[in-house]
Amino acid sequence: MPVISxxxxxxPKPESPVADVKPDIVIGQRVFTNQCSKCHDLPDPAKYNTERWDGILRTMIPRAGISRVNEVHVTAYVKANAKSN
Ligand code: HEC
Incomplete structure (x- = not known):
């Protein structure tokens, strides 16, 4: 049997510090305004419901290069202002 040294x-630290992050809508709005207007006009959060936003943010957050921590904030901001179905 090989010896496990x-x-x-x-x-390594776990990937996800995200569970510890308290969502902050004010930070989220700032990230949204700065990062989500780089490639197109800033979208209106009220245009989609939270379910649609889940799908959109899944592709847009990596494109925008948003950090794991800011992802929590921007998601909270968008969902707080999303269309109510
Ligand atoms: C690197 C460029 C880029 C960045 C940054 C970016 N987007 Fe986009 N976005 C696109 C492109 C390109 C499209 C056109 C649809 C597609 O290719 O998915 C798009 C489409 C969209 C749409 C329409 C989606 C749909 O399904 O109709 C929304 C809403 C959106 N982006 C939101 C965001 C938000 C929110 C952020 C910030 C988190 C963001 N985008 C950052 C490139 C970007």
């Missing part, structure tokens, strides 16, 4: 460095 002992770990000499700390394991």
């Amino acid at each position: 002992e770990r000499t460095t700390d394991p």
Whole structure:
């Protein structure tokens, strides 16, 4: 049996600090305004319901290069202002 050597460095930090982030709509609006107007006019959050936004943000957030933390904020902002179905 191969010997599993002992770990000499700390394991990598988990990918997701996101669970600890308290969504902040004010930060979210700033990120939205700055990052989501780079390629097209700023969309109106009230144009889509939260379900549609989930799908849209899944593709747009990576395109905009938004960090995991700001993703939490921008998602909160958009959903707080989304169309009510
Ligand atoms: C790198 C360029 C780029 C950035 C940054 C970007 N978008 Fe887009 N967006 C596009 C393109 C291109 C389209 C046209 C549809 C497609 O290709 O998916 C689009 C389409 C859209 C649409 C219409 C979607 C639909 O399904 O009708 C919405 C809403 C939208 N973007 C929201 C956002 C939001 C919110 C952000 C910020 C998180 C953002 N976009 C950032 C490029 C971008």
